Amino acid sequence: MSGFNLLHLITSAKPVTLKPVGTVKPCGLPSGTCHSKKTWPKSFSQEELRKRLTPMQFHITQEKGTESAFTGEYVDSKEQGTYTCVVCGSLLFKSDTKFDSRSGWPSFSDLIMEGSVTATDDFSYGMHRVEVTCSQCGSHLGHLFDDGPKPTGKRYCINSASLGFQHKEPLPAPSLPDSVEGAGPGGATGGHTEL
Ligand SMILES: [Zn+2]
Secondary structure, three states, X not given: OOHHHXXXXXXXXXXXXXXXXXXXXXXXXXXXXXXXXXOOOOOOOHHHHHHHOOHHHHHHHHHOOOOOOOOOOOOOOOOOEEEXXXXXXXXXXXXXXXXXXXXXXXXXXXXXXXXXXXXXXXXXXXXXXXXXXXXXXXXXXXXXXXXOOOOOOOEEXXXXXXXXXXXXXXXXXOOOOHHHOOOOOOOOOOOXXXX
């Protein structure tokens, strides 16, 4: 091994001249937002998430983990409501589109809104699957398959640990006065201003 050649290379190398870039880092993004991975509209520090999430939720959403089949909190849930991203709270799926896929994971045939998740190719474990991540924060949710029920034919196979759940708005308390009866569909529920 020749130390001379190495030394020669170092000492004879011309100093690199950087173009004046002001506050913009070489990655082209403003200072402090330079990430090697895609950036998402919402971001959280790993430290905060480790405190806020359970170890299972952290592993699945941040490290692309998978919960064991039939172990998740929402596998058999038939409650009416909305499923959200456990990390950022974005609305993801409605209980109306949840169906029993017998896969062992909560399965949905459609999104609550186009674009609420991002689908990307996943070649891990020697398979080609489509990974589903939250479009707002990039958390791993699960995978998308094309063997779902009609009309979409899609099966969003999602880890329970990636999801939060908002119950459908509770029914009016039974102690309300009788006058609420007879309010037809579409009846205004806001305060009437006319006297
Ligand atoms: Zn999210």
